[in-house]
Amino acid sequence: MQYSFASRAQTLLSSPLRDIRELAKRDSFISLAEELPAEELFPLHSLAEAATSVLSEDPLALQYGEAEGYGPLREWLSQDFSRRKGLSVQPQHILLTTGTQQAIDLLVRVYVDPGDPVLVENPTSPGLLQVLRLQGALIVPVEGDQNGMLPEHLEAMIRQHKPKLLMAAPNFTNPTGVMWSLERRKQVLELCVQHGLLIVEDDSYGDLYFADAKNQGTRIPSIFSLEEPQGKHVLYVGSFSKTVAPALRTGWAAGNRRVIEMMTAVKQMADWQSSMLNQRMLHNLLESKHFQLEDHIGMLNREYATRLKLMVELLKRSAWKDSTYAVPSGGMFLWVQLPPGLNGDALLRASLLKGAAFLPGSMCSAEDHTRECIRLNFTHPGRDELLLGMNLISEAVLEFTARN
Amino acid sequence: MQYSFASRAQTLLSSPLRDIRELAKRDSFISLAEELPAEELFPLHSLAEAATSVLSEDPLALQYGEAEGYGPLREWLSQDFSRRKGLSVQPQHILLTTGTQQAIDLLVRVYVDPGDPVLVENPTSPGLLQVLRLQGALIVPVEGDQNGMLPEHLEAMIRQHKPKLLMAAPNFTNPTGVMWSLERRKQVLELCVQHGLLIVEDDSYGDLYFADAKNQGTRIPSIFSLEEPQGKHVLYVGSFSKTVAPALRTGWAAGNRRVIEMMTAVKQMADWQSSMLNQRMLHNLLESKHFQLEDHIGMLNREYATRLKLMVELLKRSAWKDSTYAVPSGGMFLWVQLPPGLNGDALLRASLLKGAAFLPGSMCSAEDHTRECIRLNFTHPGRDELLLGMNLISEAVLEFTARN
Known part of the structure; x- marks a missing residue:
């Protein structure tokens, strides 16, 4: 054969x-x-409790669910955006995915045609490069330094390639660990708004911030949060894989309703939905009095x-x-x-x-x-x-x- | 924007x-x-026990795992092939997926270029049609009757379109519920071998067989099992969604090592892996003395x-x-x-x-x-x-x- x-x-x-x-x-x-x-x-013990609780109640925990993901967990994320970041992100603007890797793959599948130029950080993560290669994107690396992507090079690449998409991880980017400065975030957002690019902001690592007592307050806002209303030019992706546990395979994308709807449609086609059981367990854990995220x-x-x-x-x-x-x-x-x-x-x-x-x-x-x-x-x-x-x-x- | x-x-x-x-x-x-x-x-209660057992033992149940899926569950499937069907299918010829829908999407992503003709049953499942449309395949329906696909029409479509792939669900196909006769299965396999087509055999529904006492023994072998060695021309996909629970999101593909490797590579790119926690729970359930599948x-x-x-x-x-x-x-x-x-x-x-x-x-x-x-x-x-x-x-x- x-x-x-x-x-x-x-x-x-x-x-x-x-x-x-x-x-x-x-x-x-x-x-x-x-x-x-x-x-x-x-949190093995807390998750064991969550599993027992979820599986003692409702057989729907084992049934198919919605492609968008478990409603109460999207609601929790919406409230978390409000509580921790002061942002208003409605649950219907959130899609739950099998980790951030799937969020990125889904977005690329609905947004990139073969030959489309896509801007990435240089260097960038191997997983992102693979997604872009399989989709046939023209990968355009943009140079950066210890403060993040260089606006001058970004502008030059935009003018040269006329891309419609920029993908970046401004918090402790993979592989360099660089945290972009606020100034750079603003400059990059401004350039992308000006030229009509969608930014995919991968914040998988943002919560792993090693503040000492005195710089606790200095966390730099996400690019997503710098735009109002949120989501017009920025799709924000995150995950519980690094903060709770990877085997729950729960990440998310938050952004414009049309982009989220399109990603949901391809998500449904790709695997119907991620595990409702895992999403319910995670939600149970996050709502538990015995666990403080x-x-x-x-x-x-x-x-x-x-x-x-x-x-x-x-x-x-x-x-x-x-x-x-x-x-x-x-x-x-x-x-x-x-x-x-x-x-x-x-x-x-x-x-x-x-x-x-x-x-x-x-x-x-x-x-x-x-x-x-x-x-x-x-x-x-x-x-x-x-x-x-x-x-x-x-x-x-x-x-x-x-x-x- | x-x-x-x-x-x-x-x-x-x-x-x-x-x-x-x-x-x-x-x-x-x-x-x-x-x-x-x-x-x-x-089996809500049995799965609650499985969850408790898996989460009391080993924090690795919550860690990332292999893209191929949890080894012991692939081993179980390999033994099940041998036990129930008399087939020798090694674990390294099996990939665990997020349901059969993902198995089909992954195969199509690695096997179909835009414009490639792909043969399907007529009618066929909406989920399959969506996967093929997104990949840009030329969808070629093949007519069938109450005994399955018609070999004459299949041969005509092969000669006309020179396709490299045929996708079918010979057991209670979606939507018609038709079960292909043994004769038709053999004829379709022979034509595909002769013309070098890969068959994707979706057996999602095969275990839902309403035998009465006297025809218990008359289950018709899968196309996959009719070929020796298995997997050369047939990729066999199945799932625990209908037999155990959909929220475990556990399906599989079994076939030729090269095809499985390629699907594993795109699986890793698409979402790294399905949930190890779910796969361990399922394995624990299947090995439990208190549950007989x-x-x-x-x-x-x-x-x-x-x-x-x-x-x-x-x-x-x-x-x-x-x-x-x-x-x-x-x-x-x-x-x-x-x-x-x-x-x-x-x-x-x-x-x-x-x-x-x-x-x-x-x-x-x-x-x-x-x-x-x-x-x-x-x-x-x-x-x-x-x-x-x-x-x-x-x-x-x-x-x-x-x-x-």
């Missing part, structure tokens, strides 16, 4: 992450390549901040002396520019032999740039694992730098 | 099912339009067979005297050809005013044929509801036929 796959489907098979995941099944292997929260911090996130952030500090300490060792990095104030990743001459893909091969992995920068660039960078995850490995993993990667670095 | 949606996305918004669902939220409304199992028959399905089938009998009795009333239908031996639907001159869309409008709905046949045809047919679901409404719903639809029929 000669299988005849769709022309762009082959682009999907090239992910080195698949090989890393195969290796990572070995017990002793340490992966800093993934985008995983720490499972030992999940903000306290839970505070606990996560204290632990993740500690792990990040440990990683930064380990990067002070001699192996890394010619590398450069900026310490992020949140998120899940540290983005490291390797010592001169060192290539992330070659380092990964050496590192895999030692039993540790990270994400090579080449996977985060549409044009195969950022080969000299690597992305290290500090949220999943426990402290001991982190120490051991960094030791193994350091050994690999030394093998290269000692040669030069 | 001028939203500029992808060119084919608009085709998604035309579903009258969305309006029916809005109406069906009213308490008194009775919908025979849906494809829902009976929620009062769900075959007994549970037997109970479902006895009740569904009774509801079908009731519906058939109600169709003997005078309103329906010039309608025709074949009583299916399983599945979820009864497909009725209306009295001459009556149109399903017009009847639906009249019926909605009375507070009842069904699926109009026009939604099941690529070429807007089968307007004179309607699809009635007999699994979801309880007996009283079924009686009331059929009364309301009968009234609507009489309004038309009385006029003539």
Whole structure:
């Protein structure tokens, strides 16, 4: 049988992450390549209670539901927008999805035709690049710095390519961990409004903000919240995967009613709906007196901040002396520019032999740039694992730098 | 803001099912339009136990998992193939999906380029037509009768269109409820092998088989099982949505390793993975000593067979005297050809005013044929509801036929 796959489907098979995941099944292997929260911090007991409560009541918890997602959870999100951000976002402007990855895939399927130029951050997340490649988009990277996307380059790319879509994660963007300044957010929004671009703002990591006592109040508003009314030019996507638990597979998109309706229609076609059972469990948890989401996130952030500090300490060792990095104030990743001459893909091969992995920068660039960078995850490995993993990667670095 | 949606996305918004669902939220409304199992028959208590068990053990139940799906559940499916069907299907040839709808969407995304001809049954399911339309396929309907697809017409369509894909549901196909004969299955397989077509065999309804004691042994083998080795020309898709519970959102695809790998890659891009929590709960249930899947399905089938009998009795009333239908031996639907001159869309409008709905046949045809047919679901409404719903639809029929 000669299988005849769709022309762009082959682009999907090239992910080195698949090989890393195969290796990572070995017990002793340490992966800093993934985008995983720490499972030992999940609210396991509270979710067990939520499951019992949901499954003791109503067989409809096991039935098909609405493509938009469970109504009371969309209502909760609407109230959360109001409570925490002072924004008015009605439930019918919210679609529940199987994580932010699905929200992004759905939007791209309804908004992008093959050949359409789409602006992305440079570097950006491998998952986003894959979605855009399968849809046949022309991927246009826009340069940024430690304050976010550069408005001058953005404007130049808009004029050159006439795109209709910009995709960005202004809070602790994947992979660099950069938090955009308020000024940049305003400038980017203004340019997109002026030229009629839709912005997809991925805020998957926004709640993982490692504030200390004195800068608690300085969280920077989302681009979504800077526009009034919300949603005209910005589709805001978020998730409970990093703040509660990924296996609930619950993310959301919030925005203009027409965009949400179109995404809902393709969602229904793609999988009818995400699990009502998971959405009801999550809603039950969030409404429970025994669980406070903000306290839970505070606990996560204290632990993740500690792990990040440990990683930064380990990067002070001699192996890394010619590398450069900026310490992020949140998120899940540290983005490291390797010592001169060192290539992330070659380092990964050496590192895999030692039993540790990270994400090579080449996977985060549409044009195969950022080969000299690597992305290290500090949220999943426990402290001991982190120490051991960094030791193994350091050994690999030394093998290269000692040669030069 | 001028939203500029992808060119084919608009085709998604035309579903009258969305309006029916809005109406069906009213308490008194009775919908025979849906494809829902009976929620009062769900194993609620057993699943509550499974949830408690899974969430008391291992925080990994809440973590991200593999795109392919939870290993032990794929192992269970592999053993089930062997136990119940005598087939050897390895776990690595199985992908878990968010229901069969996602399995079909994923396959179409990796296998179909815009303009590619794809053969479908005529009539076929609205969900399949939507997937094919969004992908830009050329939909080629193949005629059938009460024994399944007609080989002569299939061969003619293959010669005329040179398609690479055929999609069919030989067990109680949606919407007609037809069960293909063994002979037809063999003929269709032979033609597809000869011309190098991949068959997607949707067996979502196959377990809902209303055998009586004497024909228990006469279940007809799947097309998938007729080929050796399995999977070369047939991708087999199935689901626990109809046999256990839809909210677990667990379906699967089984087939050739290359096809499964490609689907896994696009699955990962589309939503990373389905819920590991749901898959673990389902696996726990299936392995539990307190739950026997075959007994549970037997109970479902006895009740569904009774509801079908009731519906058939109600169709003997005078309103329906010039309608025709074949009583299916399983599945979820009864497909009725209306009295001459009556149109399903017009009847639906009249019926909605009375507070009842069904699926109009026009939604099941690529070429807007089968307007004179309607699809009635007999699994979801309880007996009283079924009686009331059929009364309301009968009234609507009489309004038309009385006029003539």
